[in-house]
Amino acid sequence: MADWVSIVIRSFFALVFLFVLTRILGKKQISQLTFFEYVLGITIGDLAGTISTDVDFRFWHGVTAILVWVLIPLTLEILTLKSKTLRLWFEGKGTVVIKDGKILEDNLKKERYTGDELLAQLRTKSVFRMADVEFAMLEASGDLSVLLKSELQPLTPNHLGMKLTIEKPTQSVIMDGVIQDEPLAAAGRGRGWLHKELDKLGVTKENVFLAQVDTHGELTVDLYDDKLKVPQPSERPALLATLKKCEADLELFSLTTSHPQAKKMYEACSVQLTKVIQDLNMILRN
Structure with a gap:
């Protein structure tokens, strides 16, 4: 057998073999790596390259070596799920580098981290002033977790005492012009509803590259022809306008009626509707 044919065959089987083993090892191998996983990846890659191109190297010897390098870490990973001590030993632990707004220089030295590297990591988190940081930890993966001081943290609806609806995944x-029945069912909609919404927008499904249903049940589409303009969803602004009109009508009725009980009823209804509008205002405006 020619060497190049042998290399093609060996490379193909090595690729399939590595793919299967990577699926077994799980998603951690393609996320932030620990030191141990980094060494593991380099070694397995080197072994795969050797058994692919070195025709004098016995293929099954290389497969055996890769299996050893995979089975031992896989066993250790199962054990570390049950032992915090093993997790700390193999995966390491985070190091606090800023506490109470002050840099811990001794911890930086332990990690062989310079001030420039710390500032560079802060900039990747959109933090350009060290004085803005309350707490920062260098994780075992090498990433930097940052907590800003309270007065600099983003304002959330919770700070304003606002209650928002639970956001559902957009479906x-x-x-590519093909209706996806499973996401459509997950959104609580059917094909009839979808066709009706497309008719409102004046488009056909064949012209739609991507269509999504958001948490409020509104449909947004992107067409193949970028020159065509698609109307934006208007149900929520229309509903808000209708509620405000009803509120104004109730106030008008309370002012024009001469019947005491009717006046009292209109005023009470107006107050209740005002509260509803205030609660829904942020949702219906977006």
């Missing part, structure tokens, strides 16, 4: 109901 892609059309992709």
Whole structure:
């Protein structure tokens, strides 16, 4: 057998073999790596390259070596799920580098981290002033977790005492002009509703590259022809306008009626509707 044919065959089987083993090892191998996983990846890659191109190297010897390098870490990973001590030993632990707004220089030295590297990591988190940081930890993966001081943290609806609806995942109901029935069902909609919404927008599903249903049940589409303009969803602004009109009508009725009980009823209804509008205002405006 020619060497190049042998290399093609060996490379193909090595690729398939590595793919299967990577699936077994799980998603951690393609996320932030620990030191141990980094060494593991380099060694397995080197072994795979050797058994692919070195025709004098016995293929099954290389497969055996890769299996050893995979089975031992896999066993250790199962054990570390049950032992915090093993997790700390193999995966390491985070190091606090800023506490109470002050840099801990001794901890930086332990990690062989310079001030410039710390500032560079802070900039990747969109933090350009060290004085803005309350707490920062260098994780075992090498990433930097940052907590800003309270007065600099983003304002949330919770700070304003606002209650928002629970956000549901946006479902892609059309992709490449093909209706996706499973996401459509997950959104609580059917094909009849989808066709009706597309008719409102004046488009056909064949012209739609991507269509999504958001948490409020509104459909947004992106067409193949970028020159065509698609109307934006208007149900929520229309509902807000209707509620405000009803509120104004109730106030008008309370002012024009001469019947005491009717006046009292209109005023009470107006107050209740005002509260409803205030609660829904942020949702209906977006």
